[in-house]
Amino acid sequence: MNVLPYSMTYEEIVRRALLEDIGRGGDLTTDAIVSDQDTATASIIARKSGRIAGLEVARLAFRLLDPEVKFEILLADGFDAENGDLLAIIKGPARPILTGERTALNFLGRLSGVATVTRDVVTRIAPYGTQVVCTRKTTPGLRLLEKYAVRAGGGSNHRFGLDDAVLIKDNHIVAAGGDVGEAIRRVRRHVGHMVKVEVEVDTLEQLEIALKENIDAVLLDNMDIPTLRDAVSVVNNKALTEASGGITPDTATDIASTGVDLMSIGWLTHSAPVLDVSLDFSFKI
Numbered sequence: 001m002n003v004l005p006y007s008m009t010y011e012e013i014v015r016r017a018l019l020e021d022i023g024r025g026g027d028l029t030t031d032a033i034v035s036d037q038d039t040a041t042a043s044i045i046a047r048k049s050g051r052i053a054g055l056e057v058a059r060l061a062f063r064l065l066d067p068e069v070k071f072e073i074l075l076a077d078g079f080d081a082e083n084g085d086l087l088a089i090i091k092g093p094a095r096p097i098l099t100g101e102r103t104a105l106n107f108l109g110r111l112s113g114v115a116t117v118t119r120d121v122v123t124r125i126a127p128y129g130t131q132v133v134c135t136r137k138t139t140p141g142l143r144l145l146e147k148y149a150v151r152a153g154g155g156s157n158h159r160f161g162l163d164d165a166v167l168i169k170d171n172h173i174v175a176a177g178g179d180v181g182e183a184i185r186r187v188r189r190h191v192g193h194m195v196k197v198e199v200e201v202d203t204l205e206q207l208e209i210a211l212k213e214n215i216d217a218v219l220l221d222n223m224d225i226p227t228l229r230d231a232v233s234v235v236n237n238k239a240l241t242e243a244s245g246g247i248t249p250d251t252a253t254d255i256a257s258t259g260v261d262l263m264s265i266g267w268l269t270h271s272a273p274v275l276d277v278s279l280d281f282s283f284k285i
Contacts, residue, residue, distance in 0.1 A: 002078050002151040004056050010144055014060050017103045027099040039284045040094035042101075044108070046081040047276035051119040053077045053152035054111030055088055057145060058104035065096035078152045080119075087277065094283060101279045110142070111149040112275035118153025118268050121252050128256035130263055133158045133242075137266035146269045158264055166191060167219065168199040180206050184213040198242070207231055211238055220260065221245045228258040 044058070052075055059071040069092040075081055087108075090097055122132050132155040138146045147157045159165040168183050176183035180199065187197055198217035201207045204227065210218055211234070220231050222245035235241050242262040243255045248271075255263055 002148070004077065004148055005144060007056070007060055010057065011060065011064070013141060013145065014057060014103070014107070015064055016141070017106070018061060018064060018100065021103055022099065027095070030095050030098040034094045034098065036093065036095060038094040039092060040097050041282045041284065042090040042097050043086055043280045043282075044088040044090070044105075045278050045280060046083060046085045046087055047278050049082045050080070050112055050116035050275040051153050052079055052081050052087060052108075052112050052275075053115035053149040054108040054145070057107040057111065058088070061104040061107065062090060062092075062096055062100045065100045066093050068092050069096050069100075078115075090279075097279075097281065101281075105277055105279060107145070109274040109277050110139075111145055111152070112277065113272045114146055114149035114269055115153035116275055117249065117272040118150050118155040121249050121265065121268070122154040124249065125252050125256035125263075128253075128259075130256040130260055131156055132252075132268075133262050133264045134268050135244075135264050135266040136161070137270045139269070150268055153268075155268065166195055166197045168197070170200055170202065170221070173200075180209045181213050184210065184215060188214055198240075200244075201231075204230060204234060207234055211235065215239050217242055217262075219244050219264070225254055225258060228255065228260060232259040 055073050055077055062069040062071055069090060072089045074089065075085060075087050081087060118132065134147055134150040134155060135158055147160065150157060166187050168187060173180055173183050176186060184199055196216045198219055199210045199215050200219040200221050201210055202221050207218060217240035218235060219242045220228055223231060228243055232241050240262060241260045242264055243260040244264045247255060247263055247265045248267050252263060
């Protein structure tokens, strides 16, 4: 089940985005044309088909400007919209609707874009049972929301940051003298029993060494398809297997066919196109 975090966890993100837009002088255009007594109705509409994510974030953008704005969601996050579908209706003071429009749509379009490409990859590889996970290759400041969007698309989250799991990468191994086993042992001496440990390997030789240690998962980095198949066979359910390294929607199916448990795809958050959404405004005095 995909659950949006409490609004307090992303309120500052939305607040910063609004302040970036409003700046020091406020909304010069709207403030000159619209009085604080004017009211309006607006509709948020999908201009392209896709998986929706971020409507509650869009709602918050308007409510931070004015709590009197009413925002009715008609198609919830995690559902698919077709071109022309009505996603939400907004009613209330006209000024905050116009001032918050771009910030709200930026969040909604960005997060829906991430959810859409995630959905497409999940659907494509469904016959193989491989789980799609995201990475830390997220837009600075938006990680919490982009990882939520991945879940809305049917994917799962890898670690949120450096503090919730161990991933021993190639440079960590270099720092441990080039010894995979030594890097794992140092980690195990340092972290508690609740912390999962994953190690990145580039070769089957490194994989054999890693499997002799106490690891929970192994990241098979930039391996070709035959090597991935061999690696899955070598692991033989002793640990979770994760394929990683430049995976795109076009290559995901072949990688899933190797039998890996997981595939981590940075593309979901660093290259997903924005879903086109718009706001249609109706002015009332």
